[in-house]
Amino acid sequence: MGRKILIIEDDAETAGYLSRGLSQEGHSVEQVSNGQDGLYRAIDGSFDLIILDRMLPRIDGLSVLRALRAAKIETPVLILSALASVGDRIEGLECGSDDYLVKPFSFAELLARANALLRRSEARVATDPRFTVGDLVIDPLSRTVKRGGKKLDLKPREYLLLEYFARNEGRVVTRTMLLEQVWDYHFDPATNVIDVHVSRLRRKLEEGFDRPLLHTVRGAGYMLEA
Amino acid sequence: MSTKLRIALLAGLLAFASNLLIIGFIHFQTRDEIVLTLQHQVAEQSAALGQVFRAGGAAALKREVLEAAQAGDPQVAVAILDRSGKPLEGNVDAILSPSVSSFGKTRAAVLRMKGESSLLEASVDFRPIGGSQWLLTGRTVSAGISLRETLERSLVIALLASVLLGLLCGLILGQYVDQRVHDIVRVADRVGGGDMSGRVPLSGGNDSFERLSRQINHMLDRISTLMSELRMLTDSLAHDLRSPVGRLRAAADAALAADTPEERDQMLGAIIRQSDSLMRILTTALEIARSEAFTSQNQFSWFDPAQLADELVEMYEPVAEEAGAAIRLDRSSVVVPVFGHRQLLAQALSNLIENAIKYASSGGEIAVLVHDEDSTLKLGVTDRGPGIPVERRDEARRRFGRLDPSRSEEGAGLGLSLVQAIAHLHQGELALFDNSPGLVALLQIPIRGDGKQARRGPLGLAL
Numbered sequence: 001m002g003r004k005i006l007i008i009e010d011d012a013e014t015a016g017y018l019s020r021g022l023s024q025e026g027h028s029v030e031q032v033s034n035g036q037d038g039l040y041r042a043i044d045g046s047f048d049l050i051i052l053d054r055m056l057p058r059i060d061g062l063s064v065l066r067a068l069r070a071a072k073i074e075t076p077v078l079i080l081s082a083l084a085s086v087g088d089r090i091e092g093l094e095c096g097s098d099d100y101l102v103k104p105f106s107f108a109e110l111l112a113r114a115n116a117l118l119r120r121s122e123a124r125v126a127t128d129p130r131f132t133v134g135d136l137v138i139d140p141l142s143r144t145v146k147r148g149g150k151k152l153d154l155k156p157r158e159y160l161l162l163e164y165f166a167r168n169e170g171r172v173v174t175r176t177m178l179l180e181q182v183w184d185y186h187f188d189p190a191t192n193v194i195d196v197h198v199s200r201l202r203r204k205l206e207e208g209f210d211r212p213l214l215h216t217v218r219g220a221g222y223m224l225e226a
Numbered sequence: 227m228s229t230k231l232r233i234a235l236l237a238g239l240l241a242f243a244s245n246l247l248i249i250g251f252i253h254f255q256t257r258d259e260i261v262l263t264l265q266h267q268v269a270e271q272s273a274a275l276g277q278v279f280r281a282g283g284a285a286a287l288k289r290e291v292l293e294a295a296q297a298g299d300p301q302v303a304v305a306i307l308d309r310s311g312k313p314l315e316g317n318v319d320a321i322l323s324p325s326v327s328s329f330g331k332t333r334a335a336v337l338r339m340k341g342e343s344s345l346l347e348a349s350v351d352f353r354p355i356g357g358s359q360w361l362l363t364g365r366t367v368s369a370g371i372s373l374r375e376t377l378e379r380s381l382v383i384a385l386l387a388s389v390l391l392g393l394l395c396g397l398i399l400g401q402y403v404d405q406r407v408h409d410i411v412r413v414a415d416r417v418g419g420g421d422m423s424g425r426v427p428l429s430g431g432n433d434s435f436e437r438l439s440r441q442i443n444h445m446l447d448r449i450s451t452l453m454s455e456l457r458m459l460t461d462s463l464a465h466d467l468r469s470p471v472g473r474l475r476a477a478a479d480a481a482l483a484a485d486t487p488e489e490r491d492q493m494l495g496a497i498i499r500q501s502d503s504l505m506r507i508l509t510t511a512l513e514i515a516r517s518e519a520f521t522s523q524n525q526f527s528w529f530d531p532a533q534l535a536d537e538l539v540e541m542y543e544p545v546a547e548e549a550g551a552a553i554r555l556d557r558s559s560v561v562v563p564v565f566g567h568r569q570l571l572a573q574a575l576s577n578l579i580e581n582a583i584k585y586a587s588s589g590g591e592i593a594v595l596v597h598d599e600d601s602t603l604k605l606g607v608t609d610r611g612p613g614i615p616v617e618r619r620d621e622a623r624r625r626f627g628r629l630d631p632s633r634s635e636e637g638a639g640l641g642l643s644l645v646q647a648i649a650h651l652h653q654g655e656l657a658l659f660d661n662s663p664g665l666v667a668l669l670q671i672p673i674r675g676d677g678k679q680a681r682r683g684p685l686g687l688a689l
Contacts, residue, residue: 084505084508084509084512085509085512085513085516086513086567086569086570086573087516087525087567087570090525090569091525102505102509104501104505106498157540157541183537183541185569185572185573185576186569187569187572187573187576188506188509189576189580190506190577190580190641191542191545191580191583191584192545193541193542193544193545196544196545196548197541197544200544219495219498
């Protein structure tokens, strides 16, 4: 299902690479190379996602973002930036962006984040607040998880991890996305701390069942899928 | 125009103006004094002659007048005039002014003395005698004038001398200021030329120049430190990036030369890992620079450090367990909230925890400490690893101060220096102690009475 994506990026190589990749995923992509044109195209709110570089000619990325949010345009915005420090990331998020990705990035990482944001802009019409993935049922109201009718005993953090996976069912979730969204930390840990948590969760989900649910996606991250 | 000249001219001008005022006052004062004295003398003589007339009549007066005229005092003018003002007796030849009609009203006159051709100014007194004649008594003012001229001359000389002295004082003063400023300018010039070693000489006083000099020296010290840190950072960065870039290149070469797709994929995976590790080094170096420039203080907020530590213990518990170590939280019962950068403190603490896990021997115990004592928040980690010998602790906190060269692949030794930079951002310090065996690494962050830690500017001066 194709969605409309606006890329505001002055580096032609990066823009072309993003544009090709996202088009191959079936999205319709428009690309502009400066902040002024970007703001002009984005201000009518007709896009489903905006990918915004931070350092742009004419109007810089954060100013474009502020202008959009001031005009009540709530299109999800993913900031791309070479400014990688924790302070920079937080500044970007505080300006009203929905996600912040540091250059250089892998396309898999960008795609995973873009999909998560696109999914958020879809109207969720389900009347049942529960998530169902195969024989796994997650109830956000009671914070209980059952698989095949059997209740699983998860720690609070494990539950949050699983709920985040469930919200992005069938989509790749990267390690940094987990660290940012589940733990709210914006630095790169030097150890495999995320992998260890995911594999513990996986053990609890899959122990005694034949079908795997939590898959490792090589070079990208993880995916919850029946 | 040089400062010295400017100050000298200003001092000269001030001396001129103030002396002009004083001398002008003296000048007018003495002139009035001279005139008054003459008038007084004239009035006295006139009264005496009037007395002679009343006592001895016209003959006695005439005798007295002739006697006075012949006494030979060139200053004294004395005469008996007829009704129209024409001299009859005495040493006055003619009166050029005033006219006879204003004889009673004036005390100044212009006369020509007998035997003289020039006109003289005089202070005079006209006294009517016998109903048809006038008695003129006077003092020519030439004597007074010459006195006045002498006085005026000396006043002008004094004025000139004062201006010269003023200029001289100004030059000395200017020389002094110039010397003091020159010391500072010379240092500034050297700094401008790239030589940071110069310092303004201090004389130990407490005047404005001294304070300025001390401030400048302090600023230069701070800039030098920052510059040498920056130089060390770029040097080390250039040096330390060489090996990962080399490995990256080698992996790319290997991928090109790979025989099977599996082998190529493996090499490409290695390339991605290498570039991620490169990025991590760069990001950490940047983070340190940012923290030390205090640019992220506007992201400070209030939070509970004990809760943060608890979250991190929970986060790292599985990793520690896999490494064969146990991790626990060691907190005092009451921990006050702290005003700080939650994300960066989380990163600092997680760096310490990851270090502890990395160096912890199997079965070791790791404790995450949160203590709140003596207005200081102590946030840190203790382990039972090999520790760091006392003499190498400073080195460990320095950028790229790597303790074991063989570990260069992991982290590039920036970890502790980032923790230290984050401690500095919070006005605190990273302290390293012996846990015998093992290491205690503590961020010690002051908590001020009003709760808000002092903010500091980029040069370390309190804002």
